[in-house]
Amino acid sequence: MNSTDPPRGFSPFPALIASHAQLRGTATAFRVDEQTLDWATLHARVGHVARALERCGLAPGDRVALLGGASLPYVECFFGAVAARACVVPLPVSASVETLQALLADCDARLLFLDPGAGDAVMDMGTRLARESALQVVHFGHDGAATQAYAAWRASGETHAALPAASAEDPFNIIYSSGTTGLPKGIVHLHGMRQAQASRKGLFTPQARTLLSTPVYSNTTIMPMLGTVAQGGTCILMRKFDAGRFLALAAEQRATHTMLVPVQYKRLLAHPDFDAHDLSALELSQSTGAPMELDLKREILRRWPGRFLEVYGLTEGGVSCFLDARAHPDKLGTVGRPAFGGEVFLIDESGRRVPPDRVGVAGEVVGRSPFMMAGYHNRPEATAQIRWYDEQGAVHHRSGDIGRFDADGFLTLLDRIKDVIISGGHNVYAADLEAVLLRHADVQDAAVIGVPSPDWGETPLALVTPRAGAQIDPGALRDWVNAQVGKTQRLSAVELRTELLRSAVGKLSKKELRAPYWPSRPTPEVSP
Incomplete structure (x- = not known):
């Protein structure tokens, strides 16, 4: 069996937790700050939460939303809802009250676990929704009165009643995408898919000590958390x-695994105390969420211990590539090769598969894997848009990314379809120009966007953040770049910025960066 093969059979997460409780009951399952939860206690509390949810009238398939920061009660509620065969809906604490209310309505949540730490406005929303009987609200928290109230609520489930048996076809979670237009889409994962994904060999072990620092509502956190739980x-x-x-924490707790986004690696390596901390216990560090700069990958290989794996994929699943950077130091400009058990290829503008022997030809990245969403919640049109079918009718997912493969099968990402700059009828890929800009000694960060041009329709504009202490002449930098690229790729100008707008996981927010230059331009609906 290959190290990334999915396992056979279905073992639901409550059964896995019960097994760990029996085999290693006093071992720590979760740690948040100085608070810990061992496997035996986690198993008991998950059961209590599940039975308390049943007492609240929750039935299998009902949606249970969670809104708050990382805490032991959050973990108990997450897996307790799963044990009750409910569908977990982790909501982003960074969203506005209006968006949160829309998401709760979209998923038709029956109950909301709400952490007062999310803020007064969110608490007011919860109070109002509970008063209107729109849904039940249970407060929980990291400490204080909310924790005591939650413990009292949880105690109502301290019975020995049997829990419902989980099915692989149960909806496990709905994760809302970041969304660039309108309401984010709800990505539905089934329990069987999540269990198989988490139980892949070669990533986590029973000895793993996985340090996670991205928000708990993010798939960047949920996926490695589930992988660690599956292995115990x-x-x-x-x-x-x-x-x-x-x-x-990494040094003190002897962390062996972590998943970070590129901007976090950058901040860690730039920290003045980085070299003073012993990170030698790290066995596997992964990066996802956004493309990583070539120079940052090189610095990681020089200074960061252990195996480094860049992961490219969709929360929706289907498209998945891994770059094992130490094993392929000559391929750092790519996102690696398709993960074992999956298929990734390109399609052209007419939707036809690009023949694999057409090396270097750009196209939309499409893929299929054993780990794919069931669809978007209540969005059949969006589900249909992301799907691509081969001659045998097998479902694949369209990524919305433009890429090209090299002769060794490694994938390089070029741009999002919606971000491709069409100048004078030629496709210009921002990634090509950004890579050149980032080679300049004085450039810290760079984004290339398309702006209006009376002659070409649109033209590339570079937005650049200088390195600390550097003085950049925008015209000279433009000429330096243009001397290294093709005629149709040339920058029209360079503008300096103190920082570039990025999402919570470090992706450049191209839509927002373009907005001032296209005040009347409609925003296209692009999937995904």
Whole structure:
């Protein structure tokens, strides 16, 4: 069996937790700050939460939303809802009250676990929704009165009644995509898919001590958390990322695994105390969420211990590539090769598969894997848009990304379809120009966007953040780049910025960066 093969059979997460409780009951399952939860206690509390949910009238398939930061009660509620065969809906604490209310309505949540730490406006929303009987609200928290109220609620489930048997076809979670237009889409994962994904060999082990610092509602956190739980390791959750605290925790707790986004690696490596911390216990560090700069990958290989794996994929599943950077140091400009058991290829503008022998030809990245969503919640049109079918009718997912393969089968990402700059009828890929800009010694960060041009329709504009202490002449930098690229790729101008707008996981927010230059331009609906 290959190290990334999915296992056979279905073992639901409550059964896995029960097994770990029996085999290693006193071992730590979760740690948040100084608070810990061993496997035996986690197993008991998950059962209590599940039975308390049943007492509240929750039935299999009902949606249970969670809104808050990392805490032990959050973990109990997450897996307790799963044990009750409910569908977990982790909501982003960074969203506005209006968006949160829309998401709760969209998923038709029956109950909301709400952490007062989410803020007064969110608490007011919860109080109003409960008063209107729109849904039940249970408060929980990291400490204080909310924790006591939650413990009292949980105690109502301290019975020995049998829990419903889970099915592989149960909806496990709905994760809302970041969304660039309108309401984010709800990505539905089934229990069987999540269990198979989490139980892949070669990533996590029973000895894993996985340090996670991205928000608990993010798939960047949920996926490695589930992988660690499936194997019976220890999850160490940070309530908020801080580079100094992360380094201290990694050294103190002898962390073996982590999943970070590129901007976090950058901040950790730039921290003045990085070299003073012993990170030698790290066995596997992964990066996802956004493309990583070539120079940052090189610095990781020089200074960061252990195996480094860049993961490219969709929360929707289907498209998945891994770059094992130490094994392929000559391929750092790529996102690796398709993960074992999956298929990734390109399609052209007419939707036809690009023949594999057409090396270097650009196209939309499409893929299929054993780990794919069931669809978008209540969005059949969006589900139909992301799907691509081969001659045998097998479902694949369209990524919305433009890429090209090299002769060794490694994939390089070029742009999002919606971000491709069409200048004078030629496709210009921002990634090509950004890679050149980032080679300049004085450039810290760069984004290339298309702006209106009376002559070409649109033309490339570079937005650049200088390195600390550097003085950049925008015209000279433009000419330096244009001397290295093709005629149709040339920048029209360079503008300096103190920083570039990025999402919570470090992706450049191209839509927002373009907006001032296209005040009347309609925003296209692009899938996904």
